[in-house]
Amino acid sequence: MPVEDIDGLALISDPLARLRERQSTRTGDDHTSTARVNRLQYCPACLKEDHAPFFRRGWTLATRVSCIRHGCRLRDHCPTCRGDITPSRQNRLLPQHFCVWCDADLRKPTLSAEYDVQRFERLIDDLLRIHVAGHGGHGKTSLPAMLGAACFTFNGEPTSISRLPHRVRYVLFRQLTDGMMPLKKRSEHPAIVLWTRIALAAPKHSDLVASLRAEITSQITPRSKTRSRLPDLADLQQVIIRLHSNRRASLATATPAN
Numbered sequence: 001m002p003v004e005d006i007d008g009l010a011l012i013s014d015p016l017a018r019l020r021e022r023q024s025t026r027t028g029d030d031h032t033s034t035a036r037v038n039r040l041q042y043c044p045a046c047l048k049e050d051h052a053p054f055f056r057r058g059w060t061l062a063t064r065v066s067c068i069r070h071g072c073r074l075r076d077h078c079p080t081c082r083g084d085i086t087p088s089r090q091n092r093l094l095p096q097h098f099c100v101w102c103d104a105d106l107r108k109p110t111l112s113a114e115y116d117v118q119r120f121e122r123l124i125d126d127l128l129r130i131h132v133a134g135h136g137g138h139g140k141t142s143l144p145a146m147l148g149a150a151c152f153t154f155n156g157e158p159t160s161i162s163r164l165p166h167r168v169r170y171v172l173f174r175q176l177t178d179g180m181m182p183l184k185k186r187s188e189h190p191a192i193v194l195w196t197r198i199a200l201a202a203p204k205h206s207d208l209v210a211s212l213r214a215e216i217t218s219q220i221t222p223r224s225k226t227r228s229r230l231p232d233l234a235d236l237q238q239v240i241i242r243l244h245s246n247r248r249a250s251l252a253t254a255t256p257a258n
Contacts, residue, residue, distance in 0.1 A: 066113035
């Protein structure tokens with residue numbers, strides 16, 4: 001079934017479905033009986049830290065090319081046999097950090113992601129978090145739909161980012177941060193403008209987050225202890241007694257004599 005149809009069967013639709021990695025077609029595949037290639041990616045450092053290695057849902061986003069926790073690049077193939085990552089095909093009871101094709105350990109370290117790429121990626125991630133927080137009845141103009149609508153040139157064909165391998169997406173992000181726009185312009189599409197604006201805004205993103213954090217911190221920081229002390233129980237009792245006495249005196253004055 002198409003991913004869109006599967007998403008439609010869920011009780012709560014995935015607001016980021018347009019940016020989830022898709023399977024792609026490849027001819028001459030030696031590892032599978034079909035021509036469908038799984039683009040599942042992962043962080044080897046995270047799998048190495050796990051007591052029971054598992055694949056995160058956040059790794060399925062095509063806008064992720066590095067690990068936010070470790071700063072290293074993600075990987076979408078076995079480092080030994082180059083086969084795609086398909087832990088669901090494992091026919092033995094093995095931890096998920098073993099390759100289903102050659103039994104090699106998938107946790108071989110990757111290189112660190114470049115700072116500009118990480119900064120650009122974090123900005124996209126923060127924008128998507130804001131989108132999810134306010135997710136409602138978004139239409140085709142939602143942020144994930146706009147980002148997924150842009151077509152990039154891959155093997156001479158216009159391809160959405162959800163169908164690009166990790167290697168290509170990482171190079172794409174690096175080109176975007178360098179001011180290049182390797183987009184396939186079938187027509188003037190607002191998605192192209194959106195990608196351009198995000199790339200241009202990325203260098204200022206850390207300063208914006210820092211200033212926002214400082215503003216929020218200043219609002220929630222407790223004030224100095226020069227404030228007057230809070231009234232204790234004895235003070236409250238004295239106030240109640242005085243109010244009660246004044247009330248009785250007022251009633252006695254207002255009551256006419258017989």
